Amino acid sequence: MEANGLSKSFRLGDGSIRVLADADIRLEEASSLSIQGSSGCGKTTLLNLLARLEKADAGTVSWDGRKMTASSSPSSRESVMRADFLGVVYQAYYLIPELNVLENILMAARLSSSVNRDSEDRARSLLSRMGVGDKAKQIPNKLSGGERQRVAIARALINKPRVLLADEPTGNLDERTGGQVMDLLMTACDEEKTGLILVTHNPIFAESADSRVFLKEGKLITDEEFEEIERKANDEEN
Amino acid sequence: MKVPWPLYLAWKQLFPSGKKVSFFSLLSIIGVALGVNVMIVVIAFMQGFQQKFRKDIINAQGHARVVPLKPYASWDKIPPRLRKIDNVVGVTPYLQAQLLLQSGNYHAIPFCMGLQPEDGDEVLPVDDFLKGGMLRLQAHDAEDVTPLPTMEMLEDDVVFLSSQTANRLGVRPSAVVQVYEANATLPESTEQSPVRVTRLDSYVESGEWELLFMPSEGSCVVRENVSGDEFVWEYEKGSLDLGFGYPVFEISQGADPFVAGDRFLFQVFKANKIEIFSPSMIDQAKADEMIPPREVRVGGIFEVPWQGFQMEALIGTMRFMADMRDQEGACDGFYLKFSGPVARNEVQLQKKCRELELVLEEDWAVVPWFVENAWFFELLKFEEYLMVLIMIPIGLVAAFAIAIALMTTVLRKIREIGLLIAMGGRRFSVGMVFCLQGFIIGGLGAVLGCGLALLFIRYREVIMTFIVERIAGSDGQAGVAQFYNFHSLEVPFPWESSESLSTFLSFALFAVLVSTVAGLLPALRATRLNPADSLRSE
Numbered sequence: 201m202e203a204n205g206l207s208k209s210f211r212l213g214d215g216s217i218r219v220l221a222d223a224d225i226r227l228e229e230a231s232s233l234s235i236q237g238s239s240g241c242g243k244t245t246l247l248n249l250l251a252r253l254e255k256a257d258a259g260t261v262s263w264d265g266r267k268m269t270a271s272s273s274p275s276s277r278e279s280v281m282r283a284d285f286l287g288v289v290y291q292a293y294y295l296i297p298e299l300n301v302l303e304n305i306l307m308a309a310r311l312s313s314s315v316n317r318d319s320e321d322r323a324r325s326l327l328s329r330m331g332v333g334d335k336a337k338q339i340p341n342k343l344s345g346g347e348r349q350r351v352a353i354a355r356a357l358i359n360k361p362r363v364l365l366a367d368e369p370t371g372n373l374d375e376r377t378g379g380q381v382m383d384l385l386m387t388a389c390d391e392e393k394t395g396l397i398l399v400t401h402n403p404i405f406a407e408s409a410d411s412r413v414f415l416k417e418g419k420l421i422t423d424e425e426f427e428e429i430e431r432k433a434n435d436e437e438n
Numbered sequence: 439m440k441v442p443w444p445l446y447l448a449w450k451q452l453f454p455s456g457k458k459v460s461f462f463s464l465l466s467i468i469g470v471a472l473g474v475n476v477m478i479v480v481i482a483f484m485q486g487f488q489q490k491f492r493k494d495i496i497n498a499q500g501h502a503r504v505v506p507l508k509p510y511a512s513w514d515k516i517p518p519r520l521r522k523i524d525n526v527v528g529v530t531p532y533l534q535a536q537l538l539l540q541s542g543n544y545h546a547i548p549f550c551m552g553l554q555p556e557d558g559d560e561v562l563p564v565d566d567f568l569k570g571g572m573l574r575l576q577a578h579d580a581e582d583v584t585p586l587p588t589m590e591m592l593e594d595d596v597v598f599l600s601s602q603t604a605n606r607l608g609v610r611p612s613a614v615v616q617v618y619e620a621n622a623t624l625p626e627s628t629e630q631s632p633v634r635v636t637r638l639d640s641y642v643e644s645g646e647w648e649l650l651f652m653p654s655e656g657s658c659v660v661r662e663n664v665s666g667d668e669f670v671w672e673y674e675k676g677s678l679d680l681g682f683g684y685p686v687f688e689i690s691q692g693a694d695p696f697v698a699g700d701r702f703l704f705q706v707f708k709a710n711k712i713e714i715f716s717p718s719m720i721d722q723a724k725a726d727e728m729i730p731p732r733e734v735r736v737g738g739i740f741e742v743p744w745q746g747f748q749m750e751a752l753i754g755t756m757r758f759m760a761d762m763r764d765q766e767g768a769c770d771g772f773y774l775k776f777s778g779p780v781a782r783n784e785v786q787l788q789k790k791c792r793e794l795e796l797v798l799e800e801d802w803a804v805v806p807w808f809v810e811n812a813w814f815f816e817l818l819k820f821e822e823y824l825m826v827l828i829m830i831p832i833g834l835v836a837a838f839a840i841a842i843a844l845m846t847t848v849l850r851k852i853r854e855i856g857l858l859i860a861m862g863g864r865r866f867s868v869g870m871v872f873c874l875q876g877f878i879i880g881g882l883g884a885v886l887g888c889g890l891a892l893l894f895i896r897y898r899e900v901i902m903t904f905i906v907e908r909i910a911g912s913d914g915q916a917g918v919a920q921f922y923n924f925h926s927l928e929v930p931f932p933w934e935s936s937e938s939l940s941t942f943l944s945f946a947l948f949a950v951l952v953s954t955v956a957g958l959l960p961a962l963r964a965t966r967l968n969p970a971d972s973l974r975s976e
Contacts, residue, residue, distance in 0.1 A: 283863075
């Protein structure tokens with residue numbers, strides 16, 4: 201997955217706020233990348249732009265070598281492609297309450313039109329790997345937060361996506377559960393050879409990724425650049 | 439077969455896993471079902487009434503009427519010609535008149551129709567119209583056993599009156615009651631009431647008839663107590679028919695044999711007479727000519743189920759009517775009855791009528807029943823359409839309720855909608871989820887509504903008796919039944935009549951369509967949502 205020159209600003213009253221300015225990002229196949237940044241700096245917007253859920257002001261996004269203009273609306277073909285190429289995990293799980301755990305996972309398979317006789321076996325296998333194999337027939341409302349997020353990860357992986365976008369997946373969980381969930385997510389992505397873009401506030405989780413970038417004032421910067429900026433800021437304060 | 443995901447999700451949102459049915463789904467489906475049920479039942483009953491009127495009209499005037507277009511010399515050669523034509527099963531000539539009837543101080547000017555006794559019931563089931571007279575006895579020791587008159591009893595000096603005319607004039611036909619006095623044999627002594635009066639003509643005189651069984655087997659003495667006439671009747675040889683002016687007795691085999699001394703007593707009341715004046719007689723009376731009125735006996739009382747037939751009416755012979763009009767051999771036309779597809783199909787009937795007009799060389803017009811009564815059926819159709827118009831808002835109210843509920847669902851599920859798009863769902867497909875929910879609610883509601891309507895039609899008698907009894911009481915039930923006879927109403931099931939099938943299908947489709955359209959607005963709202971905004975929403 202690759203994005204070049206992504207820019208995005210939001211209107212606010214008479215003016216506008218620039219969230220992204222000419223941002224470039226590249227994720228190698230089956231690798232992981234974490235994105236850190238302060239609240240409201242535009243991390244979720246960046247993920248939405250990468251997933252083509254939102255139009256950018258400028259730039260391009262490439263999925264599996266297919267280059268798309270980020271400022272245009274996604275086509276129907278892109279929607280179909282998104283189901284196979286991308287998996288998504290959100291902080292708030294977003295499980296469909298009318299479906300049980302297994303049906304929730306298979307729903308993603310239905311959307312990608314890849315549902316077949318093996319899908320249920322794969323869904324059950326993913327649930328087992330996530331440690332919630334016995335919850336297949338449970339209703340989401342009866343599950344704990346950690347269990348729900350494990351189900352959401354299983355759902356994101358059901359179609360064997362090339363890239364998984366995780367937006368603060370442990371944001372609603374306590375530290376211990378969050379750690380467990382993050383371990384499962386990283387392990388599953390490794391095993392499935394799925395690339396991972398992880399948005400998180402937690403530096404430990406961020407460090408566990410193959411590479412790490414920071415989003416600051418609309419720019420994506422590397423670890424070293426970020427540390428340099430932080431040091432300068434501290435010096436100025438002193 | 440793989441179910442498309444919008445349909446799968448729509449179904450699951452209405453019938454979630456782990457629950458039998460959601461409250462919203464249940465209420466919506468019941469709402470649609472009740473609407474469909476009411477619409478079908480009302481229209482099916484309206485059609486039932488139309489069917490009943492159609493049947494009553496055909497009974498009262500046949501399938502068509504042949505009327506002369508110009509003065510004619512002789513008509514008696516036409517019925518045989520008509521009878522030879524395919525599908526013609528009955529031809530009844532008639533002659534009409536307006537006559538003044540008088541009985542004591544009471545007068546009536548009914549619609550008068552003359553028929554020939556030999557073929558008068560070929561088209562019109564006059565025997566079915568004839569009812570008992572007004573001698574209604576309610577006594578523990580006597581019972582009205584008057585046999586119903588028949589068309590055979592119609593003669594030149596005998597007329598049948600509609601019940602309204604008979605009531606107005608206060609007249610009745612001859613009658614007979616069986617008296618259970620101390621010495622008479624009670625009906626309980628035999629398993630079947632064995633002695634019956636099978637014919638009581640209009641010339642019978644008032645009197646008391648006594649039947650006394652003798653020791654010798656197979657005979658009894660029949661005595662008329664007023665005149666003292668006495669006969670011995672060997673009842674095993676057949677009925678006792680003493681000719682006109684006498685009641686005909688018959689014995690049906692009972693379980694218990696007659697024993698000597700068994701005694702049966704009957705009291706006979708002669709028929710009332712009425713005086714009849716024709717317009718020419720009245721003209722002559724005005725010119726001071728003394729013309730005596732024609733005196734006739736009341737032979738029977740009739741009731742025609744078709745209200746369009748004159749309420750005040752008289753049926754006499756054609757000859758009597760010709761006499762009264764002073765037009766010997768006159769005929770005003772013929773009633774016709776057909777069989778087969780001509781009788782059942784209005785288009786075929788119309789064609790047949792045209793064919794008959796050509797056969798009769800355009801001297802006669804052949805008017806089918808539905809043309810003659812077009813005004814009435816147009817009125818009924820108008821009433822039916824009006825009912826539909828009144829009931830359509832019921833469907834629309836259900837649709838609004840569904841639309842509001844689905845719109846609320848869209849707002850409640852705004853983040854799920856965003857997620858579905860993020861997972862690869864197309865906006866159109868996401869919208870379809872809500873449209874299909876409307877479709878499913880409409881479909882299930884229509885099926886349930888049709889089922890309820892079938893149950894209502896099947897058990898209409900029980901349901902209507904229950905309702906009418908509670909509204910009008912058991913006494914009022916008879917009054918309601920007179921005008922709205924749900925019991926005898928023919929309301930066909932969809933597999934019995936194409937009209938009924940089309941009613942069921944029309945309202946079921948209407949419900950599905952309206953419910954689906956109700957889902958369109960929420961669907962449109964869902965498709966327009968920005969997925970990123972939806973996922974951010976709180």
